[in-house]
Amino acid sequence: MNWDDYRYFLAVARCGRLTEAGKQLSVDHATVGRRVKALEASLGANLFDRSPQGYQLTDAGQRLVDIAETMETSVIESAAEVGGKGQVLSGAVRIGAPEGAAAYLIAEAATEICRAHPLLELQIVALPRTFSLSKREADIAIAVSAPDSGRLKYRRIADYTLHLYATRAYLERHPDINSVADLKKVRGIGYVPEFIYDKELDYMPLISPTIKPHLTSTSVHVQLEATLADGGLCVLHDFMAAQHPTLVRVLPEEVSFTRAFWFIVHEDYARLERIRVVSEGIIESMRKRLAG
Amino acid sequence: MNWDDYRYFLAVARCGRLTEAGKQLSVDHATVGRRVKALEASLGANLFDRSPQGYQLTDAGQRLVDIAETMETSVIESAAEVGGKGQVLSGAVRIGAPEGAAAYLIAEAATEICRAHPLLELQIVALPRTFSLSKREADIAIAVSAPDSGRLKYRRIADYTLHLYATRAYLERHPDINSVADLKKVRGIGYVPEFIYDKELDYMPLISPTIKPHLTSTSVHVQLEATLADGGLCVLHDFMAAQHPTLVRVLPEEVSFTRAFWFIVHEDYARLERIRVVSEGIIESMRKRLAG
DNA sequence: ATCGTTATGCGCAATTTTGCACAACGACCA
DNA sequence: TGGTCGTTGTGCAAAATTGCGCATAACGAT
CATH class of the missing domain: 3.40.190.10 (Periplasmic binding protein-like II)
Structure with missing residues (x-):
């Protein structure tokens, strides 16, 4: 019996793969496999369904996850409880x-x-x-x-605020933006829709249901750089835009978000x-x- | 970090000595010492005060005991939870x-x-x-x-019952036992007083406050054998005495215990x-x- | 249908861990 | 006070564990 095997088990349960678990634990995947096998032998139960796609928890394994997690909680707690008061943080x-x-x-x-x-x-x-x-x-x-x-x-x-931004140069070339309705006519920059991982980030429908950005990216940095390159209008964090003097707010009264x-x-x-x-x-x- | 170190720690905390903990874990005391030292290093705390008399828990160690025990609970629970249904018990x-x-x-x-x-x-x-x-x-x-x-x-x-026993031979040589008061005159066999670990075993004062056995042992088997050798009267479990036909009950009405x-x-x-x-x-x- | 990718499993060499012998130290007893 | 017992701590050889390379199998893309 080796309590450390539960640590290996938990890593595999979370990663679903020996290789990834090994990477996380800084040991070889073969070692992880051996330790898991040892735990299974000691408990006399199958914990994973093995396949070339990875390690899938069995019912027994699923139940063991809860148990191993309470062990993990204990370990973490121990570091907080008796952990080196006064010594250098590391x-x-x-x-x-x-x-x-x-x-x-x-x-x-x-x-x-x-x-x-x-x-x-x-x-x-x-x-x-x-x-x-x-x-x-x-x-x-x-x-x-x-x-x-x-x-x-x-x-x-x-809290932080977001507004619609564009470069001064872009706006000079498109002087006809005076209302939200006008936004449909110009290029917009935004998130790739299916990568919006939090509904709080889905600004576009809030401006107007019919608006659609033409250039999208999963990265706000790409969006920012595209905007700075006169690529169009983009909803940006004020704290980001403030760093770039060429950006000006567009319709700041009408388009404003607080998150x-x-x-x-x-x-x-x-x-x-x-x-x-x-x-x-x-x-x-x-x-x-x-x-x- | 090695969760198994908590198992070693717990053994030392309970035994108070590396040597005994090693015996319990079936490993060398040197190994136990090394693992405990590793745990201390990983937590950055002193868990034991070391001396030639053994390992004494520090305050931090005392607190860690609770944590390690919940880990132990988890391990045991895991065996019950996922442990080999249907397979051979071992x-x-x-x-x-x-x-x-x-x-x-x-x-x-x-x-x-x-x-x-x-x-x-x-x-x-x-x-x-x-x-x-x-x-x-x-x-x-x-x-x-x-x-x-x-x-x-x-x-x-x-429940089980106890009575006062002696051999037929002994009683024939001491025919004058007709009441509890007579018991003071004869040889009694019982427990060594300071080794009575449970008050339920302290029968003698219940028979009479002044009675004192002359032959005592920490072992009921010794008491039984002594009684069988005509050594005197002894309070014995009925389930033990029943196996020995030479034993007869003495004053069964007056002296009878149920435990x-x-x-x-x-x-x-x-x-x-x-x-x-x-x-x-x-x-x-x-x-x-x-x-x- | 075939190729490339990614996964597990196994045997062998390198490393880590472990066990043993011995030294050091304090407690207890005669 | 001197000897004995039981404890921890250290150096070194043996054993167990680990990492690596390769074989094998399945899946998806071309």
Whole structure:
């Protein structure tokens, strides 16, 4: 019997593949396979259906996930409970965030935190999708809406506003934009519809049901760069647009959105010293920047 | 990080010594020491005060015990939850019991259980003291009183009776025993007072406050053998005395005790298949024998 | 239909972990 | 006070574990 096998099991259950689990655990996939097999032997039960597509949990395996997760909770709690008071912070903290926030709000805060805690390793994962904190894809998440499920703690960081932007040059070439109705005639830049992972990001229908962007991207940076290259009109975060003097707001009275960033952390991690330090730093920094 | 280190930690915390923990885990004490040291390093905290007298938990270690125990609960639960339905029972079950019950009531039941489940290993620990199921000194305990603490499940197995016995030969040589008062004049056999681990076993003061046995032992078997050797009068379990035709009851009306055996199992273990099988077998067998 | 990709499983060499012998230290007893 | 017992801690050889390369099988694209 080896309690560590439960850790390997959990990784495979979450990844669905030996190879990926091995990568996550920093061991060879063969090792992961052997440990899982050992656990199955010790419990006398099949935990996975194996196939070239990966490892699929059996019913028994599914039930074991809950159990292994309470073990994981204990392990994390132990670090918070007895973990090195007063000693230098170390370890990795992975932050999942929308790219806009990641680049314009979090990057600098992260830099400062790293400077203050040299042994702390920060990973900022800026992907255009939500993160599963339950599956431990990230330790901390910044999102545009509050979560509704799981053992998660969350709080509102701050509101932010978005407006329609274009370059001064573009607007000079299209002087006939005076109302929302006129927007249908011009080029719009926006998200690729099927990649809108949060309904809070779906601005276009809110401007007008018939409007459709002509240039779309999953990345707000691409949208920004396209806009800066006189590519058209685009709904952008004010905190991003403020950095670029060539951008001006279009119909700021008629088109204006207010959204909020939410801070989310798994209950288990909330008490960890290094998570707390990073959380506080990022929230404080984001609030300062979004207020100013 | 290695979850298995928590298992080593827990053993040391319970034993208080590397050597004993190693024995319990079937590994060398050096290994135990190394694993504990690794856990301390990974948590960045001192868990034990080390001395040539053993390992003493620090405050941090004390707090970690609770956490490690919930992990242990999870591991045990996992065996019950997904554990091999339908497959051959195996593993060890350790039963703590008073020696009298162990030899005269449990031994035979255990033999049958072993025959029915060849891979099952039964350990009957018959020691003149109570067992700490919480410290996992045994999986199942038979006791003469119900427990009052801990996460334990228990139920009354059956009542049993005790009487005062002596051999026919001894009584013929001492015909003048007609009342409780006469008992002070003759030789008594009983427990060594300071080894009476449960007040339910302290029969002598109940017969008469002034009575004192002349030959005492921590073992009921020694008491029985002494009685059989015409050593005197002794309070014996009826189920034991019944096996020996030379024994007769003395003052059966005046001196008669009724006690009960209790079955105790740790909550965590109660659901385990092999524990259930052994429990049922022993309880059923004990009830049959105590009724007949 | 075939090829390329990606997955698991197995045998062998390298590394890590473990067990053993011994030293050091304090407690207890005569 | 000196000897014995039981404990922890360390160096070194053996054993178990791990990583790597290759074989094999299934799926999707061309």
